[in-house]
Amino acid sequence: MPINWFPGHMNSTRQAIKDRVQAGLDVVIELLDARLPGSSSNPMLAALTTGRPSLKVLNKQDLADPAQTDAWLAFYNAQPHTRAIALDAGEKAPARALIKACRELAPLRGDMHKPLRVMICGIPNVGKSTLINTLVGRKAAKTGDEPGITKLEQKFVLEHGFYLFDTPGMLWPRIAIEQSGYHLAASGAIGRNAFDEEEVALELIAVLKRRYPERLQARYGLAELGADDSVLEAIGVKRGAKIRGGAVQMHKAAEALLVDYRQGLLGRITLETPEEMAAWRREAAEAQDRKAAEQEAARAADKERRSGKRSAASGDA
Incomplete structure (x- = not known):
C-alpha cells in the first residue's frame, strides 16, 4: 500500500x-x-x-x-x-x-x-x-x-x-516495505486521509488470523474464520454497521476493528517479529535494486535510440 x-x-x-x-x-x-x-x-x-x-x-x-x-x-x-x-x-x-x-x-x-x-x-x-x-x-x-x-x-x-x-513526530517520505505501511496505518501513526481504512483492516485481519486467531473469535463471537473480507463483514454485523436493506457498511466495520486494535481491546498483540522484519527489508532492497536496474536499462536503450536517430539524420544529410 x-x-x-x-x-x-x-x-x-x-x-x-x-x-x-x-x-x-x-x-x-x-x-x-x-x-x-x-x-x-x-x-x-x-x-x-x-x-x-x-x-x-x-x-x-x-x-x-x-x-x-x-x-x-x-x-x-x-x-x-x-x-x-x-x-x-x-x-x-x-x-x-x-x-x-x-x-x-x-x-x-x-x-x-x-x-x-x-x-x-x-x-x-x-x-x-x-x-x-x-x-x-x-x-x-x-x-x-x-x-x-x-x-x-x-x-x-x-x-x-x-x-x-x-522533536515532532516524523515519518519518512517513502515507506518501501509494504507490510510496514499497513502496520503503521493500523497503529494510528499515519493521518487518516492518507490510507484506505478498509484495505488496512483487511491486512490486519490477515495478520491476526495467522498469529492470534483466537483473539478475533473471542472479541467478535465468531465460530470460525473464513476469508478476510467475510471476517470483516462479520465484524460489521456484530458491531451493527448496517445500512437499510441489511447490507454491511464495510468502512464502518473497518473503523470498528482499527479502534479496537488501537485501544488494546483485542488483547496484547505484536504484528511483526525481528525475523519477519529482516526478510521484508531484504525483499524491499531487492525490489529497489531491480527497479534501479530496469530504469538504467531503459535510459541506456533510450540513449541508444537517440544516437541511432542522430546517425541516420547525419547519413541522410
Missing part, C-alpha cells in the same frame, strides 16, 4: 535533527511502538544520527505480546552502541529507567560543565509527549490521539546536567 504522508513540519523536523546533531548530541532516544518495533523505527533517523549511541524505547508494552517484546529487546540490545528498554509512557518509575540508560550510554557526560545532551525522536502518535510529561512531572508537552500534535522542537531539563530535546 503506497503511503504519501509527509507534512511540511516533518521536513522541518528532518532539518532540525541535522542541526541538533551538528550542535552536539550525546544520545539519541528513539521511541518505538512495542506492537510494531521494526516498522516504527525510522530509517531516515538512523542516517541522520550515524555514530551516536542509541536508546530504543519500546513504548505501549502493555498493548504488545510480552514474548515478542522480549524478542525485540534482545534484537536491539545485540546491536553495537545500543540499549533497549520497554515501558509504558504514563508510568513514572519505568520512565525514569530511561535516564539511567542514557547515562550509561554516555558515561563521560552529565554535569553542568559537560551536560548530557539527549534527543528524543519517534513516529507520530507513538507517545513521546506522554513520556516527556511523565519524566518532567507536569503537562509540559501537548498530547493527543492524532498524529502530528508536536510541531516544534522543545528543550527540557530532566535533572542536573541532563538536557532532553524533543
